[in-house]
Amino acid sequence: MRMEQARADGFDGFVAARWSALFHLARLLVGGDRHRAEDLLQEALVKLWFVWPKIADEAPEAYVRTVLARAAARSARRRWWGENPVAQVPERPEDGDVSASVVERSRLEAALAQLPPRQRAAVVLRYYQDLPEKQVAEALGCPVGTARSHASRGVARLRRLLADVIEPVG
Amino acid sequence: MDHFERELARMMRDSQEHAPFESQHQVRLRDGVRARRRARAARRAVGSVLAVAGLGIGLFLLPRDHGRDQPQGPVPRPMTSPSYPYTTPSPTPDVSPSETPSSTATNTAGPDEETSGPPPSATSTDGSATVTPDPTTTTTKAVTPPPSATNRPSPPVSPTTTPSTVESSALEGSADPG
Numbered sequence: 001m002r003m004e005q006a007r008a009d010g011f012d013g014f015v016a017a018r019w020s021a022l023f024h025l026a027r028l029l030v031g032g033d034r035h036r037a038e039d040l041l042q043e044a045l046v047k048l049w050f051v052w053p054k055i056a057d058e059a060p061e062a063y064v065r066t067v068l069a070r071a072a073a074r075s076a077r078r079r080w081w082g083e084n085p086v087a088q089v090p091e092r093p094e095d096g097d098v099s100a101s102v103v104e105r106s107r108l109e110a111a112l113a114q115l116p117p118r119q120r121a122a123v124v125l126r127y128y129q130d131l132p133e134k135q136v137a138e139a140l141g142c143p144v145g146t147a148r149s150h151a152s153r154g155v156a157r158l159r160r161l162l163a164d165v166i167e168p169v170g
Numbered sequence: 171m172d173h174f175e176r177e178l179a180r181m182m183r184d185s186q187e188h189a190p191f192e193s194q195h196q197v198r199l200r201d202g203v204r205a206r207r208r209a210r211a212a213r214r215a216v217g218s219v220l221a222v223a224g225l226g227i228g229l230f231l232l233p234r235d236h237g238r239d240q241p242q243g244p245v246p247r248p249m250t251s252p253s254y255p256y257t258t259p260s261p262t263p264d265v266s267p268s269e270t271p272s273s274t275a276t277n278t279a280g281p282d283e284e285t286s287g288p289p290p291s292a293t294s295t296d297g298s299a300t301v302t303p304d305p306t307t308t309t310t311k312a313v314t315p316p317p318s319a320t321n322r323p324s325p326p327v328s329p330t331t332t333p334s335t336v337e338s339s340a341l342e343g344s345a346d347p348g
Binding site for chain 2 (some may be wrong): 024050
């Protein structure tokens with residue numbers, strides 16, 4: 001009973017400390033959908049609970065990251081959040097009381113939503129998590145070359161989608 | 171990493187907004203853990219039931235297979251075994267009796283005729299005369315011997331006298347009362 005309580009305390013402490021970062025990662029992986037991101041993170045944390053005694057002292061965040069990335073990459077086959085890709089990125093929101101950061105985030109999430117799930121996961125893991133290609137491949141469960149291809153194709157597409165947001169140098 | 175990639179990484183980091191872990195998240199997480207625990211228990215129970223059912227079916231079918239694996243009987247003995255006629259008399263009752271005598275007669279006919287048959291030439295018991303009959307005459311006499319030539323027995327194929335002699339002695343025997 002005491003071990004169970006210690007397990008729950010350790011798990012709750014980890015979740016409370018890392019919830020915000022993990023939620024943002026999940027949100028980027030699904031292309032900005034808050035509800036979908038919350039479902040994905042809850043599912044990953046439930047899985048973490050059952051393996052918590054084994055990996056509590058090792059790398060629980062890496063485990064959650066892998067679960068999130070693989071679930072997001074698989075989500076295209078499920079089609080259970082109803083993502084509808086469009087040819088053009090939606091127009092930027094009306095300027096008013098919204099700040100520039102919110103506008104930038106909206107453009108980024110809209111552009112990420114245009115990518116196929118595996119390309120999006122590879123780009124997020126490579127540039128947001130700053131993981132090397134080998135760890136990206138391990139997280140996605142694919143060869144290194146495949147992960148590199150997904151990331152490069154995703155970035156190439158984002159260049160076109162975000163050309164007006166990120167000005168090329170020179 | 172070029173300028174666009176650096177800007178992309180910066181946008182991803184800067185877009186993070188603070189999202190505290192609230193009590194509703196905790197409650198939902200607990201519910202998810204309980205539901206998953208129930209699902210795992212149900213899956214384990216179904217697996218156990220399937221395992222027990224499979225084991226029962228296996229044990230039910232095992233004795234039949236074991237009995238089927240037993241040998242059917244003794245190994246058939248070779249054809250030259252002396253006990254062969256006694257081991258399988260019934261399967262071919264019509265073939266064995268007919269084949270065995272015919273084969274025996276065929277195999278023993280030659281030697282018997284050659285060794286134990288009556289010699290073509292015979293010597294009379296009294297040694298008075300030895301006649302080597304003509305082959306045609308001998309054959310004729312052997313087939314139809316005289317019904318009562320003499321009192322003493324004589325081999326049927328040993329005519330030792332000429333036909334005239336036989337006739338005279340027969341007349342003498344029949345006439346003599348003593």
